[in-house]
Ligand SMILES: [Zn+2]
């Protein structure tokens with residue numbers, strides 16, 4: 001995958017992709033660093049990897065409104081857009097299945113009609129709901 005987008009498949013880029021493959025929710029740079037530091041990766045290298053892989057289109061960067069960038073694998077399809085759920089109690093984030101939102105004809109900004117927007121839910125997750 002990494003070579004397909006004309007990047008060198010360095011060990012750290014491969015490790016970052018592998019980690020995100022095994023993760024089902026968008027993951028922040030600090031979380032990725034925590035998961036990988038025991039293998040000897042440093043913070044700056046991992047951050048550069050995330051930026052490179054995002055610029056190359058393999059990852060997507062998410063801002064879920066809590067000022068923390070999270071990264072996830074970009075879908076195979078360019079328009080694989082799905083909403084996210086952010087728990088306002090514990091900060092846990094999860095991916096939700098794709099949903100359709102219908103707007104009255106011509107309503108809202110153009111980017112909305114082109115699908116260039118993100119849908120996000122905020123609420124209380126099952127664990128916090130008790
Ligand atoms: Zn929660």
Ligand SMILES: [Zn+2]
Pocket residue numbers: 025026072082083084094095096
């Ligand atoms: Zn997601």
